[in-house]
Structure formats: C-alpha cells, structure tokens
Amino acid sequence: xxxxxxxxxxxxxxxxxxxxxxxxxxxxxxxxxxxxxxxxxxxxxxxxxxxxxxxxxxxxxxxxxxxxxxxxxxxxxxxxxxxxxxxxxxxxxxxxxxxxxxxxxxxxxxxxxxxxxxxxxxxxxxxxxxxxxxxxxxxxxxxxxxxxxxxxxxxxxxxxxxxxxxxxxxxxxxxxxxxxxxxxxxxxxxxxxxxxxxxxxxxxxxxxxxxxxxxxxxxxxxxxxxxxxxxxxxxxxxxxxxxxxxxxxxxxxxxxxxxxxxxxxxxxxxxxxxxxxxxxxx
Amino acid sequence: xxxxxxxxxxxxxxxxxxxxxxxxxxxxxxxxxxxxxxxxxxxxxxxxxxxxxxxxxxxxxxxxxxxxxxxxxxxxxxxxxxxxxxxxxxxxxxxxxxxxxxx
Numbered sequence: 001x002x003x004x005x006x007x008x009x010x011x012x013x014x015x016x017x018x019x020x021x022x023x024x025x026x027x028x029x030x031x032x033x034x035x036x037x038x039x040x041x042x043x044x045x046x047x048x049x050x051x052x053x054x055x056x057x058x059x060x061x062x063x064x065x066x067x068x069x070x071x072x073x074x075x076x077x078x079x080x081x082x083x084x085x086x087x088x089x090x091x092x093x094x095x096x097x098x099x100x101x102x103x104x105x106x107x108x109x110x111x112x113x114x115x116x117x118x119x120x121x122x123x124x125x126x127x128x129x130x131x132x133x134x135x136x137x138x139x140x141x142x143x144x145x146x147x148x149x150x151x152x153x154x155x156x157x158x159x160x161x162x163x164x165x166x167x168x169x170x171x172x173x174x175x176x177x178x179x180x181x182x183x184x185x186x187x188x189x190x191x192x193x194x195x196x197x198x199x200x201x202x203x204x205x206x207x208x209x210x211x212x213x214x215x216x217x218x219x220x221x222x223x224x225x226x227x228x229x230x231x232x233x234x235x236x237x238x239x240x241x242x243x244x245x246x247x248x249x250x251x252x253x254x255x256x257x258x259x260x261x262x263x264x265x266x267x268x269x270x271x272x273x274x275x276x277x278x279x280x281x282x
Numbered sequence: 283x284x285x286x287x288x289x290x291x292x293x294x295x296x297x298x299x300x301x302x303x304x305x306x307x308x309x310x311x312x313x314x315x316x317x318x319x320x321x322x323x324x325x326x327x328x329x330x331x332x333x334x335x336x337x338x339x340x341x342x343x344x345x346x347x348x349x350x351x352x353x354x355x356x357x358x359x360x361x362x363x364x365x366x367x368x369x370x371x372x373x374x375x376x377x378x379x380x381x382x383x384x385x
Contacts (some may be wrong), residue, residue: 037299
C-alpha cells in the first residue's frame with residue numbers, strides 16, 4: 001500500500017470485535033445474539049478479582065453475507081488477550097452447533113470466525129479447554145455443509161488450542177500483521193531457551209509465524225492488506241469456492257512428513273521452511 | 283477489584299441502549315440502557331481499588347447538572363484514566379443519540 005491507500009483504507013485491525021462482525025455482514029442485516037445486555041459475565045474472573053466484560057470478549061452476530069445466512073464469531077483480542085473461557089467459548093460452540101442444525105433443516109448457514117486469541121483463558125483452565133474442544137467439534141461438523149472461514153487480522157494473532165481450531169477451518173485468511181502458531185514466542189523461549197527462539201526478535205517472529213509466511217507454507221490460504229473491504233472480499237471469495245474437496249486438516253500426514261524433514265541441528269530460516277513445505281504440499 | 287454505585291438526577295429516558303469501549307488495559311466498557319425519567323444509576327466495576335472519591339468527582343462533573351437522559355449505566359473499568367472514562371461515557375450518549383443505540 002502507498003501512503004494515499006494507507007490514508008484511504010478502512011483498517012480492519014483497528015476495529016473492535018463488534019465493529020469487525022458488523023463490517024463482514026451485509027449492511028443492515030447484522031443482529032447480535034447473546035450480546036452484552038444479556039450480561040453473560042465470566043463468573044470465574046470475578047472470583048479472581050479480575051474485571052469482567054459483559055460479552056465475555058466474544059461477539060456473535062447473525063446476518064447475511066452476499067445474501068446468504070451467515071454467523072460471525074468475533075473474538076475481542078483486547079480483552080484478556082482474546083482468551084477463551086467458559087462463556088465466550090460456549091457462545092462460539094453454541095453458535096456453530098445452531099448453524100449445523102440450520103443446515104440439517106435445509107438452511108445453508110455458514111460461519112466466519114475472527115480469531116484474535118492467545119488460546120485458553122488460564123484463569124478458567126479446564127472449562128476453557130473443554131470449550132475449545134467443543135468449538136473444534138463444531139467446526140468439523142459444520143464444514144461438511146458449508147465452509148467455515150477463519151480470519152486472523154492481528155495484532156494478537158491466533159495461538160494455543162485456538163490455533164488448532166484455525167487449522168480445522170475450511171479456509172484461513174491472514175494479514176501480514178497477524179501471527180499463527182501453536183505456542184507463542186515467549187512460551188517457546190521460556191520452555192526451550194533463548195537460543196531456540198528469541199521472543200524479542202520481532203523480525204524472526206513474523207518471518208516464521210506471520211501471515212505471509214503462513215500462506216507461503218500452506219498453513220493459511222490468503223494474505224490480505226489490513227483493509228476492511230479486502231478482508232470482506234477475501235471472506236466472500238472463500239465462501240464462493242464452496243466446501244473444499246480436501247480440508248487442510250485432512251492433509252495432516254503431509255504436514256507431518258514435511259516437519260520430519262526439518263533439520264533441527266540449526267535454526268531454520270523462513271526460506272528453508274518455504275522450500276520444504278512447498279515441496280511436500282504442492 | 284472494587285464495585286461502586288452512584289446515582290444522579292437526570293432528564294427523560296435515554297432513547298436506546300448501546301455499548302462503548304472494551305475492557306482492555308487502560309480502557310473501559312460502558313453499557314447504557316434507558317431508565318425511568320429523572321434518575322440515572324451507575325454501577326462501576328474497577329480494577330483499581332481506593333479511587334471511589336475520584337469516581338464520585340468525575341461522575342459528578344458529567345452527570346451533576348442533571349440534564350442528561352436517564353439511564354442505567356454499567357461501567358467495567360480496567361484502569362482507565364478519568365479523561366478516558368469521560369470520553370467513553372460521552373461516546374455512549376452520542377451513539378444513543380445518533381442511532382438510538384442499535385446494540
């Protein structure tokens with residue numbers, strides 16, 4: 001993007017979860033379900049003396065996208081790092097299950113999940129993990145009927161159990177600013193040492209786990225500019241392509257074979273990874 | 283974490299409900315709903331303890347004149363400065379006036 005385009009664009013990253021959901025749906029069709037006035041606060045955060053948010057950091061918005069029934073599940077990355085607790089997780093899983101029921105009854109409801117999350121909310125422990133498992137089951141059930149499109153715009157990105165949920169999506173869209181990984185940089189550094197991964201090296205982090213690299217290594221499908229119209233168009237394009245004949249997660253064996261070839265005696269460069277994954281997954 | 287409650291005189295009921303802001307670091311969420319004419323109630327949940335007098339002074343500045351639309355307001359605050367608190371409250375009233383809320 002040049003300076004003019006940067007000034008003209010309508011940033012998707014700068015939007016909160018609610019504004020993102022509204023922007024993805026056709027104008028005037030967005031209706032929020034289990035919204036903030038239902039006051040579904042996390043009971044667990046309050047017990048730990050942490051301030052709660054009335055929607056528990058998840059926005060469920062029902063409406064139309066390109067005239068088709070669509071539910072958008074947008075995670076608010078600014079609240080508790082977008083972490084998945086019992087309530088926010090149940091909102092996503094429940095919405096996916098209702099979309100499955102719609103499809104069983106002949107209504108082709110499709111889903112977009114906007115991932116902005118560090119994964120499970122540690123304060124809610126097993127309840128958050130169980131919710132993530134429910135979300136993963138919901139994605140797999142729904143993607144038999146209609147594509148489940150994942151978006152991660154940044155700047156939190158998508159990590160932990162929710163990165164597995166991202167891997168189960170029919171399509172995954174990222175910006176250059178977004179990151180996708182099972183463990184976050186600081187977790188890797190803490191567990192494996194700074195020689196393994198220096199979490200202060202932003203260039204290293206984005207070159208290995210950023211949107212561009214993840215598309216180049218087949219872990220995401222599209223890398224778009226941080227522009228609301230571009231994100232919306234990429235989502236619409238994924239739905240137009242329909243349910244893929246082979247989902248990314250069906251190719252787990254191919255990914256594992258690539259991973260097995262990584263030379264762990266030296267730090268892999270982004271180019272090494274691209275070459276290896278490009279060969280094994282073309 | 284501390285919970286605080288305030289009450290102020292107000293005008294006619296607000297025209298709708300809305301939410302502004304996010305409970306992120308240094309920010310807050312304001313939920314605004316119509317209440318019966320003449321009275322606005324504010325329930326605050328804040329991460330910073332011991333600032334009840336500051337909240338009282340700030341809210342008195344915003345609501346003290348008693349002419350804002352009557353509302354039931356919930357504030358979930360994660361360490362916002364008084365300036366940010368005031369702007370989020372004003373944003374909520376602005377959204378209600380522009381669109382009747384819509385949230």
